[in-house]
Amino acid sequence: MNQQRRALIKYSAVFGLMASAGLISVAQAEEWNKAAFEGKSLDDVFKSLGASSPDKSSAVTLNAPDIAENGAVVPVGISTTLKAEQMAILVEKNPSTLAAQFFLPAGTEPFVTTRIKMGQTSNVYALVKADGKWSMAVKEIKVTLGGCGG
């Protein structure tokens, strides 16, 4: 616990340094959202993101397989017809719910793909913030056991 706190202080220090060195933009350093990444439930993360209760929207597409052959690498993408300024990927049953979040300046397409780890079969949420309002898409991704298991 103590160690974790120290590590967090260290992140902040590092971000401060990097920001002043111009390596990571100031906006980003300020926004690195500790509370959101430590959230243990959907509600925790929604709250930390200032999303309260996002509405499901057909304008948001979560691009992911129905079954992952391996939970260590699950491809997940978000695209939307909305003018997205921020996006986030949440995995309901992971130890930390928030997997990643993205900030899209004007001129960047509302599209992102990455790969995440999933400990077990779970609902995965794609959140999109556009014009200050959060919307989302949900999909269950099954994680299977594979190989000989030895």
Next chain:
Amino acid sequence: MAPVSALLKRCLMSSLLIAFGQSAFAQTAADDIAKYREMIADGNPSELYEMSGEELWKKPAGPKNATLEKCDLGLGPGVVDGAAAVLPKYFKDTNRVQDLESRLMTCMDKLQGIPSQGIIDAKFGAGPKKDMDAIVAYIVTHSKGKKINVSTAHPKEKEMYAMGKRAFFFQGGPFDFSCASCHGASGKRIRLQDLPNITTQEGAALGWGYWPAYRVSSGQFWTMQQRLNDCFRQQRFPFPIYGSDVTIALSMYMAKNANGGMIQTPGLKR
């Protein structure tokens, strides 16, 4: 005659069970797995290994402070393009049939003065084997799209193939497994993973043509030596020595069976 017909009857019965017992659900699952694989195909982390492998190939190293650029992988000194498509191969200077890793050990020894034993004894993914992984990634990337074209014209190559075939069917260990237990029939799976039938050209090309590969489950790039090592581990065999003849013989059996197929390395595997 009776035992054979009994055997045949049982075989037919079980094939009916297998064929009709496969639910539509299993088929859907297989389709979904195919979709998953398609989605991760873009952005193979093997590229990260390949990048550092190219550097290592061109960087002076070892007691002789030499690069590997004069290494003869079978197509002449320094020829990297397509080299992995003709291995394993007989080499006159060592009087041995060698696969990619054992040949690279020869080059490191002769050109750079790096003794092979240290590489053989190192843990996978660590020390000199880490460098070896990267160099292998670099070499095999430069055979991508080439046709597998392995020769058994030399008597030693022919002999290696025959030994590899025998090793493929060799059962042992507390599970009674041979390579053929899993890779000797078509249309088989372990869990949801398709098992290539290495005794056929098509299956051998699926196996040989896609390894070395980045393995998603371990998050590591695996050379064929490591792939075979883990096969033997799962077979509950003792530990195959890195670059030993049984590993080269099995590679020869797979590669020769795969002739005409396409090299798709580095692959991306579960």
Next chain:
Amino acid sequence: MSDPMRVRATEKDGIVDVKILMKHDMESGQRKDASGKVIPAWFISALNVKAQGKDVFNAQFGPAVSKDPFLNFKYKGAKGDKLVVNWVDTKGDKRTDEATVS
């Protein structure tokens, strides 16, 4: 010293498609080593991409992003754009690589 990234960026019809592969273990803090001890979390936490000196993408990662992270995004840009990609991890290690849009 961290290993270099692989950055690919290609332009088509005014849209630049950027694909980034990073070499990082992305330890989640959930895994145990052979002796049963928890391997502490250690992962890339932030990534910034600039094109021609201007922010085009920012990402924040948690421990659930896969080992050797992959990222794909698109922005309005042109061939020849100079990209600078930065990441920093939870131990303060960082890496900068550059690429030119083709």
Next chain:
Amino acid sequence: MKTLMMTSTKHLFLVFLGCGALAISANVSAQQKADPQFEKMMKNSFRAEGIAGLDRIDQDATQKFCSDPIFASSKAGAAKAIEIQKINMATIKQPTDGKYVGDWKSGEAIAQSGRGATWTDTATTPIGGGCYNCHEIDKKEISYGNIGPSLWNYGKNRGYSQEVMTYTWNRINNSKAYNACSNMPRFAHFKLLNEKQIQDLMALLLDPQSPVNQ
């Protein structure tokens, strides 16, 4: 649906072909001879590591016979196969407490695990049955292999008679008693599973309450 049917038909055809090869017995009269060069290669290519000693590549009669599939599927091989099956049948012991059926829940866990007996395991690592690697068992588990037949509704289809009990018990203990070159490990012969674990696996297949029989 159409592709599914086509796949099934193709699959069936392939398996029939395989059976044909078994029926048209190859013209072979003797098992492959020991080859000193091959043996030397095997001996020099492996080393002991952890619990996986070099004795693991010393073959018994069953393993030797099944390492030569051409002979094993020949006419002359058929007689030898009966002999091998007899040897294996003789190793099977019926349950000491007379109980064939244990706890299906623990049986399911054993069926799921494919661990144990490798050089990265220790002598105390529990060995799994690895059953789902090759068999469909409880339909809820979608990740299953097909090297062996489906075991879904095993008891429901066959009934729960003593005959079925004994046959299934024997088959899990030593599958080679029925099919000399079955792909299934000899779980009791090599002490991979103990009597209780086999009783629990039996329950998974033959307890009317088991999800397999719903």
